[in-house]
Amino acid sequence: MRGKLRFISVNSVVKALMITADILIIGGGVPGLSLALKLGRAGANVCVIDTEKVIKMKDVELTGRTVALWDGSVQILRDAGLWDFVADYSQPIETLRIIDDSSKRMEPVIIDFEARDIGLDVFGYNVPVARLRAALVEAIASVKTINHIAPARLKDYCVDGGRVLATLEDDAKIEARVIIGADGRRSITRSIAGIDVSEQDYGQSAITCIINHTKPHLGVSTEHHRPGGPFTTVPMPDVDGQHQSAVVWMEQHDTADQFMRFDKQNFESALQERTRGALGKVTLATNPQVWPIITQHSHALIAPRCALMAEAAHVMSPIGAQGLNLSLRDVVSLSDILLNAMQVGEDAGSEKILKAYGRQRRGDIQSRVYGIDLLNRFVSNDKITLRALRRLGLKTLDGLPMLKEIAMMHALKPS
Numbered sequence: 112m113r114g115k116l117r118f119i120s121v122n123s124v125v126k127a128l129m130i131t132a133d134i135l136i137i138g139g140g141v142p143g144l145s146l147a148l149k150l151g152r153a154g155a156n157v158c159v160i161d162t163e164k165v166i167k168m169k170d171v172e173l174t175g176r177t178v179a180l181w182d183g184s185v186q187i188l189r190d191a192g193l194w195d196f197v198a199d200y201s202q203p204i205e206t207l208r209i210i211d212d213s214s215k216r217m218e219p220v221i222i223d224f225e226a227r228d229i230g231l232d233v234f235g236y237n238v239p240v241a242r243l244r245a246a247l248v249e250a251i252a253s254v255k256t257i258n259h260i261a262p263a264r265l266k267d268y269c270v271d272g273g274r275v276l277a278t279l280e281d282d283a284k285i286e287a288r289v290i291i292g293a294d295g296r297r298s299i300t301r302s303i304a305g306i307d308v309s310e311q312d313y314g315q316s317a318i319t320c321i322i323n324h325t326k327p328h329l330g331v332s333t334e335h336h337r338p339g340g341p342f343t344t345v346p347m348p349d350v351d352g353q354h355q356s357a358v359v360w361m362e363q364h365d366t367a368d369q370f371m372r373f374d375k376q377n378f379e380s381a382l383q384e385r386t387r388g389a390l391g392k393v394t395l396a397t398n399p400q401v402w403p404i405i406t407q408h409s410h411a412l413i414a415p416r417c418a419l420m421a422e423a424a425h426v427m428s429p430i431g432a433q434g435l436n437l438s439l440r441d442v443v444s445l446s447d448i449l450l451n452a453m454q455v456g457e458d459a460g461s462e463k464i465l466k467a468y469g470r471q472r473r474g475d476i477q478s479r480v481y482g483i484d485l486l487n488r489f490v491s492n493d494k495i496t497l498r499a500l501r502r503l504g505l506k507t508l509d510g511l512p513m514l515k516e517i518a519m520m521h522a523l524k525p526s
């Protein structure tokens with residue numbers, strides 16, 4: 112009998128059904144989920160697909176990945192009602208300190224940028240990524256028009272007249288008016304859409320971890336410019352009276368790999384040397400993790416019935432903390448454009464609507480990607496002339512308050 116009958120499980124019947132949505136978002140990182148939330152709350156029918164399994168707020172563990180979110184991004188989280196979920200775990204950043212530590216023989220050059228100099232109480236907040244993502248997942252679960260399918264993976268999609276037909280790896284099918292690629296730097300949505308990317312590999316990695324330290328950080332984020340690349344400490348809230356900071360430490364791949372092989376004691380000594388005693392005695396609070404650093408930008412932001420956003424469209428070095436800030440501006444632009452179209456009964460996936468998104472975001476994205484690329488090359492270069500120029504540049508900037516203000520405004524606001 113067994114050979115003759117085809118047994119179909121309940122699961123496969125469900126999978127065989129077609130899921131329909133107005134908007135299909137591939138990728139449930141912070142940008143993808145933020146877009147889903149904004150669209151869903153406004154009544155759009157949204158489906159989000161993500162390869163990672165959902166982690167609830169109560170199960171979130173401390174990891175080394177935090178993001179400095181500047182004033183405008185924090186406002187986006189407040190507007191979305193998400194801030195209350197992450198505020199207690201986030202640390203205000205009042206001062207940005209740059210230390211040119213690249214010369215062994217000369218005194219370091221130090222320059223402080225103060226938020227109050229540009230009329231702000233704080234530049235922004237350092238926010239744990241996993242907690243923010245969990246807050247988004249919980250917020251999304253309460254919106255009836257959002258279908259969050261995870262873990263699941265987009266396998267393919269095609270455009271058929273006025274709709275997109277997507278197939279997941281388990282053969283489930285989804286039909287939508289438009290597909291949004293928010294699936295990160297190796298975006299499959301982007302490659303199916305036939306959009307090319309340019310990539311610049313600096314041979315650098317970023318080591319991240321959380322450190323405990325005996326001296327308070329006083330809300331100062333400190334970027335040490337060193338020969339291998341910048342070493343940055345970003346303040347975090349005290350935990351049970353224990354001072355903490357996040358570390359983003361950039362080195363060439365080989366050097367980073369060597370440090371990753373260090374035992375705890377030697378790793379902590381290396382951290383101690385790099386913080387130059389400013390934070391007192393330093394110990395590890397989380398295991399270090401390593402991330403490859405590249406610059407990447409997609410040659411187009413749109414294709415038929417498809418739009419790209421966040422790291423599917425632009426990847427940059429963590430220096431200057433711009434990546435997620437830029438992605439949240441993609442979220443605002445794309446959600447406004449799609450919702451406006453739907454409110455007046457227009458097709459959200461039409462060429463006209465998607466082109467409006469491409470036009471609106473191109474300038475901000477290009478200037479950030481090229482700007483951060485240049486900055487990274489400049490600060491990670493150990494040539495003697497560039498080192499001297501760097502030191503001179505910082506000294507000059509420190510003596511010109513107006514220029515300093517312009518630099519601060521540029522770092523925080525869209526171009």
Ligand SMILES: Cc1cc2nc3c(=O)[nH]c(=O)nc-3n(C[C@H](O)[C@H](O)[C@H](O)COP(=O)(O)OP(=O)(O)OC[C@H]3O[C@@H](n4cnc5c(N)ncnc54)[C@H](O)[C@@H]3O)c2cc1C
Nearest residue numbers: 138140162178179264265294295421422429432434435436
């Ligand atoms: C060390 C480091 C420090 C940083 N610090 C800062 C900072 O201080 N401030 C700042 O603004 N930015 C910072 N950034 C950048 C920021 O973290 C990223 O820009 C942001 O997290 C990228 O989000 P994303 O959703 O585009 O990509 P991801 O977080 O990679 O999310 C993409 C999602 O898509 C899913 N996916 C992939 N393929 C598929 C598929 N086929 N089907 C379904 N789902 C799929 C993945 O599982 C993933 O969940 C930092 C980056 C690094 C590396």
